[in-house]
Amino acid sequence: MKSWNKNFKSNCITYGIVIAAFLAVSALESTGNLSSLLKGLLVPLCVYVILAVSLNLVVGISGELSLGHAGFMCVGAFASAFFSKAALGAIPNDGLRFFLAILIGAAFAAVFGVLIGIPVLRLRGDYLAIVTLAFGEIIKNVINTFYIGMDSKGFHFSMKDQFSMGMEPTGTMLLSGPQGITGIPKNSTFFIGILLVLVTLFIVLNLIDSRDGRAIKAIRDNRIAAESVGINITKYKLMAFTVSAALAGVAGALYSHNLATLQASKFNFNTSILALVFVVLGGIGNIRGSVIAAVVLTALPELLRSLSDYRMLIYSIVLIAMMLFNWAPRALEWRERYLGRFFKKSVKEGK
Amino acid sequence: MKKLIRFASIACASAMLFSTTAFAEGETFKIGSIGPMTGAAATYGNAVMNAIQLAVDEVNEAGGVNGAMLEFNPQDDENDAEKSVNAYNTLKDWGMQMLLGTVTSAPCIAVSAEAANDNMFLLTPSGSAVECIAAGDNAFRVCFSDPDQGTASAKYIGENKLAEKVAVIYDSSDVYSAGIYATFQAEAANQPFEIVAAEAFTADSKTDFSVQLQKAKDAGADLVYMPIYYNEASLILTQADAMGFAPKWFGVDGMDGILTVEGFDTALAEGLMLLTPFSADAQDDLTKNFVTKYEELYGEEPIQFAADAYDGVYIIKAALEKAGATPDMDASALCDALKAAMTEITVDGLTGAGMTWDETREPSKEPKAVVIQDGVYVGM
């Protein structure tokens, strides 16, 4: 019971940070003190927070290294954007349409999570990682070849080019291969973003503290012991993987409704890696850490803009330095000795 | 986790230290530009930024525009739509009044939607997708659009009877390349030649083109159309030479620059035809002046992106003069003035003489066909 209380307190702090950040930003915005850059960054920050938290569920809680998380985001982004564009006339209410789009994004990503999870979770360690990478790349490549159009007769589909679909000249292209989807309604707002962040946190934190979550962590810590006490390994691993994929789909939906254009090439290996960087830097298994790391690392390159040519170089050096500072045993020792007074050493979950 | 916050605050503080404000508000025209300065497409963004800086310095040396200096701020977007919007917002915070960007198509579509909302004047030097300027009437273009290029290429090949069997090699992961291919294919249906092979490659596998070339060869193509950038084209030409495949080659404006690739054997590009508005070897004074200065400053020959960007600065200058604009106007007022002025000006630039714009906001210029002979462009 005591540990439950401790968790509850910690979770409340996490929610509190998000809500406080929202209130602070809203206050700044209403007084006109928010720069355009920060205003534009608000939705992407929510996107990456959701992405990082969802990946942490797989990497930190379930203990599997996934290098293809951008693939699920891609599925969510395309499914939701496609729906929004197709239903633009049918559902004129922005709020309702976007709500449905998010659900569709999450559902599609979840389906892919199950489909990919079943074969992938049979593997271990780095082999599992490479297969997730492979699936991520396959999703990106396949979407790049899709052409879907709509005319009075309904939908037309081709994997070659837009002329082989035999569409009426008055029809509209919804998805045109590498050019992706353009003209997606801009429905994402910071308020919706924060709501989705809170929902994500609620789902993930509750899952972690639930009976299911304890089973998942037991599998991570010792598979054989967990199996021997009757935990269904496949079921629980798949559960974590699917929930994580669905949440990545939500991040994708939020992302795609923030920009007027969407291309599959965005969801490449580098985006998957970026999400992994958030998770590791914030502390594997530490949800609050993921939130903060995603915010800091997304904002950092933008705040370094005044360094012009040296921007990405400095970014890479800061990244290496932060990793050494946060993870190297020597640095941790040093921190404890000299800075221990200022803040308690955060207890790292995971291995 | 507090240390992360500490890091962030240090980063913020250092970022603020570096930012400079040289001019007071309202004394200069503030032009922003956005393009990939890092990442795989960096070479295009850097060419644009270099050329804009060069042109801005030239204009300022000659006394500025309407008595005011131009101020230029380049921002990196890594060829990513999301980062491009961030860059756009950074420029807004800086006080940008006009945007000469963005460089690449996909980010340009995202930014032009934002710019349309803000009523910010946008002139893209090289964003060629149709949607780049479709979001509002505030956006204009310097280069050709994808349909222009694809249709013009197909017509040129058909009308001049250059070939009966055409193969296409294009980058299916690139908006520009796939866009031109789509329109080329549409127009090809009306032309007296046949597309016998259409082979794609992607950004993830663009080193080996042997299969695409083999298929083109097996299909008996006598002309290969390459709506791609010069870097991949140089590899294709090298590999085709190695396998003894020597059809006619036909390219688009992205091909310009192939002769400047350091160490490239220009003999391989012999006979390559391309539709381009600009060639660095042209002998007119404007081009010679630009190329000499560019080489002096940046140590390499300018590519077509640079020429479009250089023209962009002079187009903005002409429009500002026509509108009688002053630097104290805000971005939206300036945009309204420039929108009207754009349709009235005529600009002689590197990429075309007597360029004008009508309500479609596309430039009225015809692509010139050139052929590479003895390592230089020759008009056809």
Add this chain to the structure above:
Amino acid sequence: MSFLSYLINGLSLGSVYAIIALGYTMVYGIAKMLNFAHGDVIMVGGYAALTMMLATGTNPLIAVVVAIVVCTVLGVVIERIAYRPLREAASPLAVLITAIGVSYFLQNIVLLIFGSSPKNFQSVVLLPDLKLAGGALIITGEAIVTIISCIVIMIVLTAFINKTKAGQAMLAVSEDKGAARLMGINVDRTIALTFAIGSGLAALAGVLLCSAYPSLSPYTGSMPGIKAFVAAVFGGIGSIPGAMVGGILLGIIEILGKAYISSQLADAIVFAVLIVVLLVKPTGLFGKKIQEKV
């Protein structure tokens, strides 16, 4: 006939993947880390060789030697600064992320020094192309040299690991660092040596990659790096013959997929084959079985 031609092209492409994968798998086998910066070390090797050839007009062979020296030193320095402090970190993922940081760093420093425009690389291979069947089949000199280098490196590496003291030390470290230390092996030095060899191989791979596909930019190494990583996993990561076989198979699958299925989906096909192979043989073609401790 065109099938044979595709096969030969696949072999050429595969040999480049194989030579990169050898360095990858070597570092993984000993240090147990995925060195995502490996592809960028390859790129640095390419630039080092190109600079030597353009600036001083030296003999290509000397340029290759210089590139190997530069990358060997670079590899050791990276290991010392960025990887060694994290070797005892609480999670093996920490060093993976640092490797990504190193990868960004190398790309951007080269971008600043050499600029973003691609450079055309002069081939260092002086061997003429081999023409078979009256010129219908062509095996390029670069492909021949790459394949021979691959085989030589594979044999030398295997002999080095099995026959020399340093090689045995590497094996011991890869099995169990703690026990190796107890046996008097200097673990730090052994891992540094691994990085030195791995990075030297990367330089050679870089030069051969750029000779076969003569275009060099700061991002040249990243995609071949990932492909080589896939090849290494394909063959069973940590296995030296596996890396070679994996690389060549990957090249052939990529080319045949492009030729007979779809040129747009070539990468998807490669990854799909990889998934199937791993589902049938979960530790790759030549991989060791993972021992599970209870």
